[in-house]
Amino acid sequence: MTAPHPRLSINQATIKHTTAAQAIEVTRAAGIGAIGLWREQVQEAGLDETAKMLADSGLRYSTHCRGGWFTAEEGPGRVAALDDNRRAIDETAVLAAAGAEGSRPVLVLVVGGLPEGSRDLLGARERVRDAVGQLAPYAAERGVTLALEPLHPMYASDRSVLSTLDQALDIAADFAPETVGVTIDTFHLWWDPDVIEGIERAGAEGRIATYQVCDWKTPLEADNLLSRHYPGDGMIDFADMTRAVEATGYDGDIEVELLNQAIWDTEPAEAVRRTIAGFDVAVAPYLRA
């Protein structure tokens, strides 16, 4: 078995049924250099305790997952969502500071879909812009980058009214690049005829906060949220997108985030092993180092 690629990071969603302690341990034990954790597990373990475990592990922190879900109209729900995002920003700052050198204070944002009963897609998109405007100063003060993630258009009504890189970049454009960037995830963007131009634009504007690799395979699972596969197991050719990201100068960690019941049913150490192998075959050949 080869050593893991030095830029590979495990996103905890890939090994969902782990505590923060277990996720950190299985990642470290596999010789991987970086990890991104999910808020639920961090909160269960406690933020300070997680920061301590992370520091002890020697792992870099690649992203914090996740904020967003702020397309609700004015009212208590919206206020609560923005408050929760401020807590997520705080968590991101603490964990990135606890991680090894090269950690990135990046909070991934899945912005949310249409509010219940609404058909106002443009209004929801405007409320995303408004929410980012409200959160950006708070993030900037704490040195955190908000990473807007365009999701596949099949999630446009229920998870993300942002579907393309250009939409995310158009919102980010109002803010400093170190405060608002984008998440580039192959699963969500591979179909887009403009994806390479979008990556080039994101690079030129200094907005690539994180790069995530994940494969697409049809038929999709009955629950389409769980249709994400190990790199190399599906239909995505990672060459062009990965080379385009590399060409921008992005040199951060590259996360593998797999929501998939069969993978969740696998022993975490085995899922990590398969992630290492898939990354080596399907992604690593297109990286500088």
Place this chain on the structure above:
Amino acid sequence: MTAPHPRLSINQATIKHTTAAQAIEVTRAAGIGAIGLWREQVQEAGLDETAKMLADSGLRYSTHCRGGWFTAEEGPGRVAALDDNRRAIDETAVLAAAGAEGSRPVLVLVVGGLPEGSRDLLGARERVRDAVGQLAPYAAERGVTLALEPLHPMYASDRSVLSTLDQALDIAADFAPETVGVTIDTFHLWWDPDVIEGIERAGAEGRIATYQVCDWKTPLEADNLLSRHYPGDGMIDFADMTRAVEATGYDGDIEVELLNQAIWDTEPAEAVRRTIAGFDVAVAPYLRA
């Protein structure tokens, strides 16, 4: 019960479990003015017999469904696919000539996904361009319009490597507008931040061959192909897209094509009745007449 809108057309997929004779009869009996049939049922009934039934019914023929599926690489499969598309062009010409005044000789094209085992999305898209180039002279001679249909990006690997209106228009641009146009279907395009500009472009270039309305609702069905809903039953706001199509001067029939098991399990006459009602509420208010 109100009379059906004069521009409403029933696509046979909405009443899938009908013969051509039954589909024509249930549509005519409901007072609807136009129909689009599927090739399987036309071939079962026989082309000449279907043309005769159509002429007797007084219905307009709005589209023929469907051709395409020509992303295969060079070889017998590709030759067979192109031959089959020539037959579909012949059928389209015969049926549109048999339909009442206002019939449109439009063959809808679902181009196909990635060939088995392939990850070459750009290559598949180029083979679409090549196939259209091979078929266009044949269609032009018979006065048939090939209507490239961009499908929702969730079908990019298995049904259509064309996902956006701009992609379809970029291919169509090499040909005369009366020979190669586009199918605009709300279900496939509603999420696209550029959809209104795409419709305006399609109109300016004279490429709108047909407009189809169909609603989107999440959660999607386990088989995402069958997630299409009566207009008004889902999350699409039909106002902006319909107004944009109208503003181009498009004055043809507007089809409702619903692939949905629950609708297929409904009596065809009842499915047609519900289609009329949904169209009246969700689409008709944005039409000139």
